[in-house]
Amino acid sequence: MTMKTYFGSTLSFTMRTWSSRWKVVTTRICLAYLLFGKKMALVPYDDSALWGTQKLHQSSSVYNFANRTIQIKQDWKQLGVAAVVWDAAVVLCTFLEMGGIDLQGRLVIELGAGTGLLGIVAALLGAHVTITDRKAALALLESNVGANVPTDLRTKAVVKELTWGQDLASFAPGGYDVILGADIVYLEETFGALLQTLDHLCSDQTVILLSCRLRYERDQNFLKMLKGLFAVHEVFYDSNHDVHIFKAQRNVRNRDL
Ligand SMILES: C[S@@+](CC[C@H](N)C(=O)[O-])C[C@H]1O[C@@H](n2cnc3c(N)ncnc32)[C@H](O)[C@@H]1O
Structure with a gap:
């Protein structure tokens, strides 16, 4: 294995690891967001879109109007x-x-x-x-x-x-x-x-x-x-x-x- 290939594959392994870790981290943050609602401060991407989609798929939704x-x-x-x-x-x-x-x-x-x-x-x-x-x-x-x-x-x-x-x-x-x-x-x-x-x-x-x-x-x-x-x-x-x-x-x- 040449030095170039070695560094190339190490870099790509590191990036893959980071990418999958980031996916785990973002998935956990999103799940926490879904579980605990809008109070979470740290949201790495468009949480409102995700929350909106989630709302649409619920089998019921509850509102308070006219007492x-x-x-x-x-x-x-x-x-x-x-x-x-x-x-x-x-x-x-x-x-x-x-x-x-x-x-x-x-x-x-x-x-x-x-x-x-x-x-x-x-x-x-x-x-x-x-x-x-x-x-x-x-x-x-x-x-x-x-x-x-x-x-x-x-x-x-x-x-x-x-x-x-x-x-x-x-x-x-x-x-x-x-x-x-x-x-x-x-x-x-x-x-x-x-x-x-x-x-x-x-x-x-x-x-x-x-x-x-x-x-x-x-x-x-x-x-x-x-x-x-x-x-x-x-x-x-x-x-x-x-x-x-x-x-x-x-x-x-x-x-x-
Ligand atoms: C985006 S949904 C909005 C539903 C509801 N008004 C709300 O805001 O939750 C659009 C609604 O328009 C109705 N709709 C679409 N085309 C229609 C048509 N040609 N005649 C009557 N209703 C129609 C759909 O069945 C649907 O209920």
Whole structure:
């Protein structure tokens, strides 16, 4: 063995050892992080992404809103995005609970409700809510609503199928005071149908609240499309979760554009 080969293989052995030790160290730190939550200070890489993924894979998640503990069942493996609670829903629930809009006695519809957390909180805050999503999401949605809306409020939270752009005649045109949507702006192919649905459900007085993380350029494009039909203002930004809340209302002047 020449000196060059000897030093080369020693160096590569040392690097391999370091690399596997580093993997063990980082894995342990991550496990400790997962076990002990956000209190750990030393985190060698993007812990929030890891924690976020972990949250999505849990079979349930617990929240406190409207003086109640809300336990939401999740099922990422079976149903994917519709069966986990997204940060945008939690941020909009917080906004509603802080009095961002008065929901007492209001007729509310939630679009793309997923697990139903937002609609449940709206009902607990006094609204009459129609909580909607696609057919595949409805069983889990029903079960979460049943488990978290007390019997005396049960008539205030109705689960109904609504695939954007379809069978809109079964929803009263302009029939809602408030339309809620959390993290529903993400599929470009649905933007047209989503706008058509908002347009159908809105009267001149209806308030639309959409919470979203603006991940891609297409999400900004949706906002431009939304501004073609409605007057849109950002009313809140949660920098910890990178979630925006937009309020939209019928822009009467642009109605025929
Ligand atoms: C990212 S998830 C958000 C779920 C929930 N709002 C939350 O924030 O936790 C998007 C939701 O939009 C629903 N969705 C997607 N395309 C839809 C469509 N064309 N019609 C109705 N709902 C749709 C999905 O089923 C899913 O529940």
